[in-house]
Amino acid sequence: MAVTARTDIKAHSSQPTALFTPAFILGWLVNLTQYLGFYFLITVMALYAMESFAVSETAGGFAASAFVIGATVARIFAGWAADRFGKKKILLIFVALGTIASLFYIPAASMPALIAVRLVHGFSYSLASTAVMALVQSVIPAERRAEGTGYFALGSTLATAFGPAIALFVIEDFTYNMLFWITVGTNLVGLVLTLFIRKPEFIKIAEQGRMKATWSIKTVVHPAVALIGLFMLAIGLAYAGVITFLNGFAQENELTAGAGLFFIAYAVAMLVMRFFLGRIQDKHGDNPVIYFGLISFALALVLMSLATEDWHVVVAGALTGLGYGTIMPAAQAIAVSSVPSNQVGSGISTLFLFTDIGVGLGPILLGTLVAATGYSVMFGALAAVIVLASVFYLVVLSRRAQH
Structure with a gap:
């Protein structure tokens, strides 16, 4: 069964062709603040x-994982809420809730209180990130879908690269409370920026004549996105192995210098390729870009399983950027192009739900594997997971209509 392309992708002829509009830029910045808030805390929360x-x-x-649990629960409603009540409204409400939740890290004086804050923060983050993604997708010109999605994904890439580094610097030289205040400030910046986002006129016109979506299982797992979602579950599982166990692997093998540069190499590699891959996907279809990402990610994991020098880890970071950093925005473009324009929120939420499940299950399943076999075997096993995901894509998804 192949994923079918959306037939109404050019339904609004009045949609402009410019990519870097005010709504796109402000949405990009809001998305950056949300991901920074996530990466500031995810890397230090267990130790804290x-x-x-x-x-x-x-x-x-x-x-640490309570955040992901809250985010995953929110995926049940996130896409439907964005489609039903409006992307801007949902974005504003849940960026505000996330800002309030981040304030409560400081007075949380027990484990149950901390876990409650993490759950609420993750819930609000999930709804906000879905809404801003759906909002930005609605202003990306259809013929530049993959290119625009790739540029939008750079915000999360930069957060991935610099969020953990900033967090580790702050807790080493200052305090956890200082990091929490920085997180509050970052969320507050996102809230202020959200207030300035204005929906273009063609979106307002389209929304006026649109029936309000009703919640159903199809708004949680959109049938048109389910297969690419299953594919991303496997990719998310592999990525979870990298981000969860990189530091432990580096410490055990005395490769901490390489690990410190891993996400910098990740961001640089993805940044460079963003100028090419999105355009390639728009012009030549999804398959070349997805295959490039899969090969790069598999090589990254093989290299991690064999790494004995710091430069091995740095190169693996660059390959991970070319791998996961390529596959994720490409899959987002596929998801958006597979659903009607009034179901973009549900399509994006479905993709994120499957990815979150993979990322959430990763630390649990792979922790057991690491305890039994060690880090190198785990990375080798994840390379095998990517090979299986490649076969799944080739057999099930590669016949998707080229656009």
């Missing part, structure tokens, strides 16, 4: 919980 409340590594890991 263990140090502050004297809990086990398992409990500390749950404090």
